[in-house]
Amino acid sequence: MTSSTDRNSPVIWDVLIIGAGLAGLSAANDLLQAGLKVLVVDKGRGLGGRLAGRRIGDATFDHGAQFMTARDSRFKASIAEWIDAGVAEEWYSSYPGHANGHPRYRGVPTMTAVAKYLATDINVLRTTRVDSITQESAQDNQLWSAALDNGDTISAKALLITSPVPQTIELLTSGNIAVPADKQARLDRIDYEACIAVMAVLDGPTAIPAPGASAFEEGPIGWISDNLQKGVSKIPAVTIHGSGDFSAEHYEDDKMQTGQRLIDAAAPYLGNAKVTEYQVHGWRYSKPSVVDPEACMLLSESTDLPPLALAGDAFNGPRFEGAVLSGWAAAKSLIAALA
Structure with a gap:
């Protein structure tokens, strides 16, 4: 404690x-x-x-850092310790259609478990x-x-x-x-990139293919993840991260309106599911760009x-x-x- x-x-x-x-x-x-x-x-x-989690009703979100990878030998040993302690597990090692890369590990039940x-x-x-x-x-x-x-x-x-x-x-x-x-x-x-994070509760499952996450090189969305598929949430819920350019351009705008723009952009990945409630968080110093x-x-x-x-x-x-x-x-x- x-x-x-x-x-x-x-x-x-x-x-x-x-x-x-x-x-x-x-x-x-x-x-x-x-x-x-x-x-x-x-x-x-x-x-x-930035290992951050949030609850909205029965939905749970990782809305900051989404996963961790390991290259350093001591850090690999630390992840093995966290897995043994039940606060981490492997999430995935590739996106659909991509070759396997470094395994991505997540916190259990959320990323904040590792910090605790x-x-x-x-x-x-x-x-x-x-x-x-x-x-x-x-x-x-x-x-x-x-x-x-x-x-x-x-x-x-x-x-x-x-x-x-x-x-x-x-x-x-x-x-x-x-x-x-x-x-x-x-x-x-x-220097740092800003990030606008949207946490949206859905009334049904998403159309995001397994493992429940996608990253984007272009457009307003940098990342989207399905917290239900990830094992974080008990009900359908997505985390949407605005891209660095989009977040910088709209960081000072009305947060809810900006969040709705990202939800609209994410429509193809939500399938038939509708957003029933959402919250928006701004990370001014999301990650270093230099x-x-x-x-x-x-x-x-x-x-x-x-x-x-x-x-x-x-x-x-x-x-x-x-x-x-x-x-x-x-x-x-x-x-x-x-x-």
């Missing part, structure tokens, strides 16, 4: 992690295994960041935003001080930030944290800053696996910096 901090928690944490997504939770586990005291803070109610499993032994403070970060002195040590939106302050020897890079830059600016010019240039190059070539960034390297690292899928590729590998790399960097 995840737990929140209380008044008896340590005054100074070894590592404060901002963000309970895949990178943050993966890093936290490695840091805990190294014997460090770790606190994770996240502004959201749930865990996993990763957070089992971690102190997580949820629905809490870090408003600003500054340096503070404690005896002979330089520490990080994080001001929270609930009025509390957290002190830590090291800091890991895993939020989308534009938000990270804002946070660094709030504390007047000087970023080396070469690293600032790398951060400025990173990533940094390194697995993480040790921002404090060759500076007077206390240990400070950045991680996330913007540092190792826009996949589920990339975020996990980035978290592991950041943990390794911070363990070395604190030694």
